[in-house]
Amino acid sequence: MSLTETASSPAATTDVPQLGHWIDGALRASTSGRTAPVFNPATGAVQAEVGLADQAEIDEAIASAQRGFEAWSGYSIAKRQGVLFAFRELLNSRKGELAEIITREHGKVLSDAMGEILRGQEVVELATGFPHLIKGAFSENASNGIDVYSLKQPLGVVGVISPFNFPAMVPMWFFPIAIAAGNAVVLKPSEKDPSAALWLAELWKEAGLPDGVFTVLQGDKLAVDGLLTSPVVQSISFVGSTPIAQYIYETASKHGKRVQALGGAKNHMLVLPDADLDLVADQAVNAGYGAAGERCMAISVVLAVEPVADELIEKITERIGRLRIGNGAGTDGVEPDMGPLITDVHRDKVSSYVDIAEADGARVVVDGRGYTVDGHDDGFFFGPTLLDQVPTTSRAYTEEIFGPVLSVVRVASYDEGLDLINSGQFGNGTAIFTNDGGAARRFQNEVQVGMIGINVPIPVPVAYHSFGGWKQSLFGDAKAYGVHGFDFFTREKAVTSRWLDPATHGGINLGFPQNH
Numbered sequence: 001m002s003l004t005e006t007a008s009s010p011a012a013t014t015d016v017p018q019l020g021h022w023i024d025g026a027l028r029a030s031t032s033g034r035t036a037p038v039f040n041p042a043t044g045a046v047q048a049e050v051g052l053a054d055q056a057e058i059d060e061a062i063a064s065a066q067r068g069f070e071a072w073s074g075y076s077i078a079k080r081q082g083v084l085f086a087f088r089e090l091l092n093s094r095k096g097e098l099a100e101i102i103t104r105e106h107g108k109v110l111s112d113a114m115g116e117i118l119r120g121q122e123v124v125e126l127a128t129g130f131p132h133l134i135k136g137a138f139s140e141n142a143s144n145g146i147d148v149y150s151l152k153q154p155l156g157v158v159g160v161i162s163p164f165n166f167p168a169m170v171p172m173w174f175f176p177i178a179i180a181a182g183n184a185v186v187l188k189p190s191e192k193d194p195s196a197a198l199w200l201a202e203l204w205k206e207a208g209l210p211d212g213v214f215t216v217l218q219g220d221k222l223a224v225d226g227l228l229t230s231p232v233v234q235s236i237s238f239v240g241s242t243p244i245a246q247y248i249y250e251t252a253s254k255h256g257k258r259v260q261a262l263g264g265a266k267n268h269m270l271v272l273p274d275a276d277l278d279l280v281a282d283q284a285v286n287a288g289y290g291a292a293g294e295r296c297m298a299i300s301v302v303l304a305v306e307p308v309a310d311e312l313i314e315k316i317t318e319r320i321g322r323l324r325i326g327n328g329a330g331t332d333g334v335e336p337d338m339g340p341l342i343t344d345v346h347r348d349k350v351s352s353y354v355d356i357a358e359a360d361g362a363r364v365v366v367d368g369r370g371y372t373v374d375g376h377d378d379g380f381f382f383g384p385t386l387l388d389q390v391p392t393t394s395r396a397y398t399e400e401i402f403g404p405v406l407s408v409v410r411v412a413s414y415d416e417g418l419d420l421i422n423s424g425q426f427g428n429g430t431a432i433f434t435n436d437g438g439a440a441r442r443f444q445n446e447v448q449v450g451m452i453g454i455n456v457p458i459p460v461p462v463a464y465h466s467f468g469g470w471k472q473s474l475f476g477d478a479k480a481y482g483v484h485g486f487d488f489f490t491r492e493k494a495v496t497s498r499w500l501d502p503a504t505h506g507g508i509n510l511g512f513p514q515n516h
Helices: 055-072 077-106 110-128 167-180 195-206 220-229 242-256 278-293 309-322 344-359 413-424 437-446 482-487
Strands: 021-023 027-028 035-040 044-053 138-143 146-154 157-162 183-186 213-216 233-239 258-262 267-271 297-307 363-366 383-390 405-411 429-433 451-454 490-498
Touching: 021 055, 021 195, 021 451, 035 077, 044 344, 055 157, 055 183, 055 213, 055 220, 077 110, 077 167, 077 195, 077 233, 110 167, 157 167, 157 220, 167 183, 167 195, 167 233, 167 482, 183 220, 220 233, 233 242, 242 258, 242 267, 267 278, 267 413, 278 297, 278 309, 278 405, 278 429, 297 413, 297 429, 309 363, 309 383, 309 405, 344 383, 344 405, 413 429, 413 437, 429 437, 437 451
Parallel strands: 157 183, 157 233, 183 213, 233 258, 267 297, 267 429, 297 405, 383 405, 429 451
Antiparallel strands: 021 027, 021 213, 035 044, 138 146, 146 490, 363 383
């Protein structure tokens, strides 16, 4: 059965495909009577409807996951590893299918969709080597005849709530490690682009994962709250905006769960006067406008240490003029550089921030408002936008825009630039561009941000390190993937063991145990 061949649901109101859940190893049509439209952002047309779970469906999904956990957690390490390897091979051979699904529902260009899959696949590959990362420790004869050792065991049912901007990569930050460690996963994808999660579920089935170990629960806030408050769900992993991350963290923590909640960002690039400005301009365009700016590691602000601002703005402007904006799937075999935004509502929100910046005194160097693409008049397009002299008091500077808007702020020194970065509410990613190793080393030590690039604009760590910011960009103390991921999805038992010689059992002693 294909992703769109789910049984008809009472929620169906049009002849577009109806997308449901994945429960007990099969597609399941929603019977809640509630749906949300799934758009093609390039055309503006509704291409599907996704069912939004009611409480009965939420309970069913979680119960199925609990049954899956009870089976999967009893599998040997060798059998679990075999399923992980099979999933990796299937993903690698069929990733083109997934990229097309992402482009169709999210709008990003195919090469960018493929890029997110490959970065997610890195975590899958890390997870295949999980046995040495879930080993316990052993201390022989810690006291006379007593051994002490530790066990790492899975949590149980774990929830993953993922955003629209990376419908494949962000879930893959979490579920490969969670499943490798013996947990069962309930994934609640964004209702804006829900099909990638269903495709991944089918792939797990083909790889041999038992039913119930990977569940897809489609829904809105009702489904989110169902996961946050369920006594069966042991942990929550989330990526999204800071207000929602804070809500997730507070609600899930109140209900006794482990939480890793990754929030928003306002990432700055500090450009020192000795930097290669051609390199800087290239990387500012790549990091500011790639994926139409809809990523939490996008560069939003260029802090130009004078006297380089004018020359840098000229170089960035020239490069913007060469960008091709269009349908992410390409036209006549030619792929654009940038696709549309996810919805018309989000496009209008991004546009409003440019209005705010202009009203606050910023100079609009390149204006992307009202951008249209031939043959796609109803698409959700917004052109690359470049702002200069943005006041640091403007909401366009202080808040996350999440679109292709790059702001230039002129500063007099390294110290002024560093102070602006450190005084912000976010601490996700940052970068410095310089040819001075001493300045770079000072920056990495002094900046209050979780992920730092040195002549690298988007410093997303490789899978065997961990992803996560500081301040209002991360709630909880557990980052995504890497060693942090395995620690998050397991819990430890310490066992103290003694096998007595019947002839010398030691008799009765009511005192506090002592080591000898």
